[in-house]
Amino acid sequence: MHELGIVFYIIRDVKKVAEENHVEQISTVVMDIGEVSTVVPHLLTDCWRWAADKEEMLKGCELKVNTIPAVTWCDDCHTQYETIKFGKTCPNCHSENTWLLRGNEVEIREIRVAT
Template identity: 50%
Template structure:
């Protein structure tokens, strides 16, 4: 469990560092909120990310009150055999249309900074 929390905390530190650099470049005074997009199968646990965020933003003057918003991106795979897409979480690696296992994850593994509210 601790290792997983440490994984999310490392992500939080990375995001905060990128935002601090952006704030310096853009001469921003304060970041009020950040919206992250998390893929459904990204391996990131939103609750752990939120806990790490609450602790870490207090250490950054420009972000000390910044809210974290998380949007989940669905995991979608495409079947190389029939060309159709399907929900990966519900079906795994097997295409529900033709039963082929020749499939590739298209979306759902990413983590993006989608939006920043700042002044």
């Protein structure tokens, strides 16, 4: 259950931002989660509900997940392709000289304040 660990990191960061900005209540946190990150979105939101409701400023606060499609770059033929479909092997030239451009994100994108 490493999602719970991630949730604690998110809560710590959100609380820090809230304190710096003198905000008392947060209504929504939006996360960028890459398609090939190890985070399972529905486990993340389940853990979030459990943990966030224990925090005064996060009671009822919603966690939204913005999925980032994974894209891989091929160094041999200089094209990019969908990581989920083809994995490490370039569908164009069958090279394995490839690296992930994006899709591994686990980041806070937005923090919305309750009004």
